[in-house]
Amino acid sequence: MAPSQPMIAQPWTVVGEGAIGLLAAAHLHQAGYPVQLHRRSAGSFAFTLRSMDAVVSLSLPNTVHSPYCFILLPVKAYAVAEAVQQLQPLLAAKAQLVLSHNGMGTVEQVLPLLQPEQGLWFLSTSHGAYKPDRSTVLHSGLGQSVLGALNKAALLQQHNVEAAMQAALGPLQLQTDIWPSLWQKLAVNAVINPLTALHQCKNGELASSNYSAAIKLLIEEFVQVATLSGQNFSVGALHHRVNQVIEQTADNYSSMQQDFAKGRPSELDYITGFLLRQAAQHQLQLPAHQAIYQLLSQKSPR
Ligand SMILES: NC(=O)C1=CN([C@@H]2O[C@H](COP(=O)(O)OP(=O)(O)OC[C@H]3O[C@@H](n4cnc5c(N)ncnc54)[C@H](OP(=O)(O)O)[C@@H]3O)[C@@H](O)[C@H]2O)C=CC1
Numbered sequence: 001m002a003p004s005q006p007m008i009a010q011p012w013t014v015v016g017e018g019a020i021g022l023l024a025a026a027h028l029h030q031a032g033y034p035v036q037l038h039r040r041s042a043g044s045f046a047f048t049l050r051s052m053d054a055v056v057s058l059s060l061p062n063t064v065h066s067p068y069c070f071i072l073l074p075v076k077a078y079a080v081a082e083a084v085q086q087l088q089p090l091l092a093a094k095a096q097l098v099l100s101h102n103g104m105g106t107v108e109q110v111l112p113l114l115q116p117e118q119g120l121w122f123l124s125t126s127h128g129a130y131k132p133d134r135s136t137v138l139h140s141g142l143g144q145s146v147l148g149a150l151n152k153a154a155l156l157q158q159h160n161v162e163a164a165m166q167a168a169l170g171p172l173q174l175q176t177d178i179w180p181s182l183w184q185k186l187a188v189n190a191v192i193n194p195l196t197a198l199h200q201c202k203n204g205e206l207a208s209s210n211y212s213a214a215i216k217l218l219i220e221e222f223v224q225v226a227t228l229s230g231q232n233f234s235v236g237a238l239h240h241r242v243n244q245v246i247e248q249t250a251d252n253y254s255s256m257q258q259d260f261a262k263g264r265p266s267e268l269d270y271i272t273g274f275l276l277r278q279a280a281q282h283q284l285q286l287p288a289h290q291a292i293y294q295l296l297s298q299k300s301p302r
């Protein structure tokens, strides 16, 4: 697009009424994008977004306009495939769909569900948000996001998708190859999430020497499977990154800790489970990840 050409704010559909989706929807609305929600129940949805410097109350309509052209799908990894199956009849022939979740393994599920001209993207974010009640969203941690196209049809709409996601969950970095970022995030989630879920502790407690040996093993095994999957990481650099996140999010309960504490389904199958499936493809054993997977599987209503 020529720099002088004014950009039209395209309408976006955000799926669900989760914390990250409502945060993104409110930011899109504030930036002038027409936004609607695709929720399980009908009717408009009123909520308040509380961030460090502002409180905004708004009401967004529920699926008024279809077909959907631009869709943000910020749902848990285990809900992605079913959501895309439900959405497909409502999608425009050239729809652009942005996945955003922790864990991996959904892209392989979603690509076969799309038409050839429908674009697929992944946005990974370190923003933190939670809902203390149904209609309040707290933007609890300022973060950043990375965005990458996952098929050729996505590249045709890069300008529109990048601009909107910058508004929704920026600051945003567009990456030509998103996979290294997704693997790095997976490393953090594959160490912190299962350990905090198993021991029902805050992220910061993992800095105690009680967890050093387990963390070291989990990272070493992660590097082995990542290498066989074509992603090269050094144990030292990943250890540094994991320690950094433990320190920066010391006071947080991880999403998996909360899911187990509340007896909700968790993303274990898309974090540790994904690693185990990758390892099996290369006849590799991951004893530490396998052990934690088994312990958590016995506890979880997956
Ligand atoms: N919250 C955070 O700070 C962060 C979250 N993440 C990741 O982002 C993803 C989203 O997180 P979060 O917002 O907390 O997740 P939530 O599970 O709270 O929100 C997802 C929302 O989508 C809804 N939903 C799921 N499937 C459908 C469907 N088929 N149709 C309509 N609605 C649907 C859910 O409804 P229902 O509950 O009824 O299923 C829920 O309202 C997760 O993978 C999380 O790990 C990443 C970084 C930070």
Ligand SMILES: CC(C)(CO)C(=O)C(=O)O
Pocket: 102, 188, 189, 192, 193, 203, 245, 249, 252, 253, 254, 255, 256
């Ligand atoms: C980075 C971390 C571990 C922060 O809690 C997270 O992504 C999660 O809880 O799922």
